[in-house]
Amino acid sequence: MRRTALLATVTALVAGALVWPAARQADAAPVTFAHPGVTVSKSQLDFARTQVNAGAQPWKAAYDQMMASKYADLNRVPKPRATVECGSYSNPNYGCTDEREDAIAAYTDALAWYITRDDWYAKKSIALMDAWSAVIKEHTNSNAPLQTGWAGSSWPKAAELIKYTYTGTWANSGRFATMLRTVYLPEVINGSNSNGNWELSMMEAAVGISVFLEDRTSYDKAIAKFRTRTAAYVYLSSDGALPKTVPSQNLDTTAKIVNYWQGQSTFVTGLTQETCRDFTHTGYGISAISHIAETSRIQGEDLYGTDVGERLRQALGFQSKYQLGEAVPSWLCGGSLTLGLGPVTETGYNALHNRLGIAMTNTQKLTEQNRPSGSNNLFVAWETLTDGDNPN
Helix, strand or coil: CHHHHHHHHHHHHHHHHHHHHHHHHHHCCCCCCCCCEECEEHHHHHHHHHHHHCCCCCHHHHHHHHHHCHHHCCCCCCCCCCEEEECHHHCCEECHHHHHHHHHHHHHHHHHHHHHCCHHHHHHHHHHHHHHHCCCCEEECCCHHHHHHHHHHHHHHHHHHHHHHCCCCCCCHHHHHHHHHHHHHHHHCCCCCCCHHHHHHHHHHHHHHHHHHCCHHHHHHHHHHHHHHHHHHECCHHHCCCCCCCHHHCCCCHHHHHHHCCCCCCCCCCCECCCCCCHHHHHHHHHHHHHHHHHHHHCCCCHHHCHHHHHHHHHHHHHHHHHCCCCCCCCCHHHCCCCCCCCCCHHHHHHHHHHCCCCCHHHHHHHHHCCCCCECCCCCECHHHHHCCCCC
């Protein structure tokens, strides 16, 4: 009897061990958040700094590219405003470009501080964050959710580096946190039923903000939305005849799904909901998926080991081969693709190929061809420097 009971207990424990990671990945924020912990960790930063200081490539070239950019200019004058108004395709553009680029600059300066240990860069990052936290109250017009997602993805990356690595003081860090909590998080946390890259970028912002605020409830909500949206954004043959959908969108017929997928009716592994729109918007979605998966990894969860990692791998590979020039078959987007994937492959490639050892021939070729990858001037910046062949 005791042997039977012991065997049953061991079996249950083994079964629990096998299912526990997946359950935690989907459902629970870390008990203790890791800092800095939004897309880049301290060990990743230390590796990048060591490589740059040694003059090793591609990191030194990536660092030089960053330092030569307008974002690292210590004479930059922030342009905050109380109301950032962004219409469709940023028309009108009242503060949209200024906000996004000031946020990228704050992150750029924070990275520059970490690598150089020059206080002026940390102080500049702080000045940019303080300028906006003193002024901004809201985002308005039709693109407000996306704009908030883009800028809200960069701000917490900068804030994490300054708060947790800078040896000086940041007197207004509490005000900055209040800005994220009251101006940004409410605009993104409930998601969007627009094209999938919107919600993915919004969840990237929500996850990053939640880490900085140590807000477990918002983190859990954002990750849950992210899991649902990622499954509906990248198709796998295991999904069945049709792609998965986000229930709130009521895409309950084949015709509605095909229309939502830009008229594409043949579904193959790695195709995304926006492949037939253009690769630039597809790149936004892929980038957000990789950023959230990376932040989650730093926080002790392994989304790369779930369908998220498989969808990311397949999306990168599928888009990369056509970005590299492979002929487009007639069944795909009417035989014509609008290319322009952008600097979005480093994070996912490093995680899946370098850390997990998965062969990714097309993604590798495209990633190495594009090095050093810079910024898309929206929410992606300097990922050859932070993620390129980084073992940490």
